[in-house]
Amino acid sequence: MDRREIAALLAYIGRLDPRLARTSERDAGEQLAQWHELLDDVPMATPHGWDVRVAARQHIRTSPYQILPADVARPWESYRRDRLARHSDPTPSVDPDDQAAWTAELVGIRRAVAAGIAQPAQARAITTGRDGVNPRLEARLREIGSCIPPAARAALASYRPARAAREAAVAHGLPDALSVRCEWCLAQPGESCRRRRMGPDGGARGTAPCATHPSRLDLAAAQQADQVQQPAVA
Template identity: 35%
Template structure:
């Protein structure tokens, strides 16, 4: 919310709870400044609706934190359901890729577009395909042992999670990036000083696209 939207919100609150607005104009200004700071990331329409929801359930005065906490829960739920799909831009243009990815996340977080959810892989051919791909990793550890070792094998844990979610396993194919050319099952790298190479935290986007193309 913007500071000029706060007075209207406080006025709406006062309809349900006159205690919220002090009589001193300076105190009202201070109250508005506080609410504007707490609700800076909350859409005005959501805040208005949150007021009605609060007083439908509680006799106590509403606080700005009641609204911001409710909004944070909504954002968290949206982001947890979103699969962060690859942006429709050149995957090797890192700046454009990051910009498009950030724009998608903002749009989902603020409700401008719905989360892009993955389909659950629980039965039928899809579940069988997941098991086949996991078996191809050569990792036959019991689930309990694999989960216990996950903090010590982050790369393996990320790869298994990727497969379980039905997303392309980039490490199943060689990297097509000219400056990388990592072999299948090997992590992507970038050139360093001299002959040194630096391991990347994740695969190159074009390698993920190559894996998706092969799976298709």
């Protein structure tokens, strides 16, 4: 705030709290110089929520003590910290190889946000929907049938033999046991079967992965047969 704005603020505060009013010209000049020295970097108002008169009025309403410059500076610093805490640096528009320009743009944006000139930039949330998926990507996925290319899948086969065997069985038309719930160990679709670990007292102490239970294979085969028969009946 410049001296004219400080004078307007002191006049406003004097109307709300006469204890701050100065009757002599000398006292008023000293008070103006003191407040300007301490609050010259605090704006009168910003486009996004800060108004020094609101901070002064709030202090006069809630505190029995005479207002001081610090009672205006503290809310302003809290306002700056809150805005910077909600700000996520957007990617600068300049060439990333130009380090000086890159840093200057980041600093300029942060200063504008802290000063209340610009709104904080929020980080974009990760969504689970399929809105906005690139049509070319969808067409490619339909073409290859998976987001993992066949060459990469073949290279990973030796590192995950159980999954590779399952994929090979499905490719040969055999039922996928993991597509159904296991009625024996209650493993959900997509989860491997598990074997219960029993303690000396006969109580369960935990579970460990094991081979697919035969009953689950039978259930998957029955489900596959039903799916094949339904189109034929239709």
